[in-house]
Amino acid sequence: MVKLDILFDKLRFEEKALFNTAKNREIDVTLTDSKNLLLSTDDVDTVAKKFGDVLLQRSVSHFRGQFVTYCLETCGYTVINNSSIGEICGNKLQTSLVLKKNAIPTPKSYFSFNSDSALEFVNSANLEHEPVVFKPVIGSWGRGVFPIRNKETGKIIVEMRQESTSPFSNIFYFQELINRPPRDIRCIVVGDKVVAAVYRYSSEDEWRTNVAKGGKAEVFKITAELEELALRSARAVGDGILGIDMMEDDSRGLVVHEINNTVEFRGASMATGINIADLIIDYAINHARK
Numbered sequence: 124m125v126k127l128d129i130l131f132d133k134l135r136f137e138e139k140a141l142f143n144t145a146k147n148r149e150i151d152v153t154l155t156d157s158k159n160l161l162l163s164t165d166d167v168d169t170v171a172k173k174f175g176d177v178l179l180q181r182s183v184s185h186f187r188g189q190f191v192t193y194c195l196e197t198c199g200y201t202v203i204n205n206s207s208i209g210e211i212c213g214n215k216l217q218t219s220l221v222l223k224k225n226a227i228p229t230p231k232s233y234f235s236f237n238s239d240s241a242l243e244f245v246n247s248a249n250l251e252h253e254p255v256v257f258k259p260v261i262g263s264w265g266r267g268v269f270p271i272r273n274k275e276t277g278k279i280i281v282e283m284r285q286e287s288t289s290p291f292s293n294i295f296y297f298q299e300l301i302n303r304p305p306r307d308i309r310c311i312v313v314g315d316k317v318v319a320a321v322y323r324y325s326s327e328d329e330w331r332t333n334v335a336k337g338g339k340a341e342v343f344k345i346t347a348e349l350e351e352l353a354l355r356s357a358r359a360v361g362d363g364i365l366g367i368d369m370m371e372d373d374s375r376g377l378v379v380h381e382i383n384n385t386v387e388f389r390g391a392s393m394a395t396g397i398n399i400a401d402l403i404i405d406y407a408i409n410h411a412r413k
Contacts, residue, residue, distance in 0.1 A: 127152045127153070128152070128153050128178040130180050130191065131155070131183075132157045132158050132183055132184055132187055132188075136389040137181065137388055141404060144400040144401050148404065153174075153175065157191050160191060162195075162198070166194070167198050167199075176201065177408070177411035178200055179403070180202050180209070183263075185263075188209060189209050192209055204361070204364060205363065209384045212382045212383060213261060213384055215258055216234055219232040219296075219298070221360060225358075227352070227379055228352075230299045230301055230370075233296075234294075236293055238285050238295075240295075241281045242281050244295075245271070245281060250273050251273060253299065255270075255297040256270055256297070256299075257297055258296050258298060260291060263383075271297070271300075272300075298380065301378065302372065302374075303371050303372060305324060306322045306323060307369060308320060308321070308323070308371070309323050309368055309390070310345075310349065311366060311399055312354065312356075312364070312365045313364050313402050314363075316402075317349070317350045317353045318402050319388070319392075319395045320342075321340040321343050321394045322340065323339070323340055339390075349377060352379065353367045360382055364403055366382065366388075367383075
């Protein structure tokens with residue numbers, strides 16, 4: 124029998140659903156809190172394995188998840204998603220570059236590496252007619268994301284970053300603000316299949332569509348265009364369990380703006396009635412048997 128470990132650092136709907144689904148299927152499953160792990164170089168050579176045949180990496184913290192995955196992969200464990208996927212998807216700058224390199228339609232993004240060059244961009248851009256969005260390169264749930272529609276706002280954001288002690292405070296990521304309806308599209312990809320897709324609508328007085336910010340999900344009928352674009356995006360980062368986020372640009376059609384490594388699927392499950400947790404468990408078990 125395949126043994127499954129679910130790694131987490133915050134127990135959300137998704138981790139509970141995965142655990143309960145596995146239990147109901149009489150799969151040998153364990154919830155493992157990544158925060159409490161103690162690993163060493165001796166674990167690389169150990170014969171007695173501490174964990175299961177396959178591990179689902181569900182840590183909310185990007186860096187904790189990445190370092191734990193590096194350790195476990197080196198110790199010979201199969202981790203989903205692997206560290207290569209986590210590295211790309213956890214960094215918006217890398218995601219944008221990978222999407223562009225693979226000819227996947229994506230918003231134009233700008234990168235600068237200190238406050239002077241960021242201010243130069245703000246002063247030279249035509250923000251009143253071509254606004255942008257500032258995003259931290261690492262982060263989720265729409266935190267620290269701001270629309271910039273004029274130079275004054277842009278300068279304030281740069282000044283705020285100057286006061287930060289974060290090692291990422293001098294990494295500036297600006298993305299064109301897509302002219303779209305008040306929604307985006309979340310696609311759940313499991314391996315080589317798009318298993319669900321939903322519109323995510325922003326809540327009242329909120330332009331971000333994140334469900335964590337009060338957005339609501341509504342079922343989206345999967346089209347051939349969306350399926351092809353979602354699968355191409357997934358292949359660009361690697362085979363795994365991914366959330367592909369798209370927007371409907373008025374002139375270009377669908378564009379991919381983010382790919383999520385530890386995708387949340389509560390909204391998609393509730394809107395579509397699809398048991399996404401069950402499909403993820405299937406994928407993990409089949410992956411372990413290969």
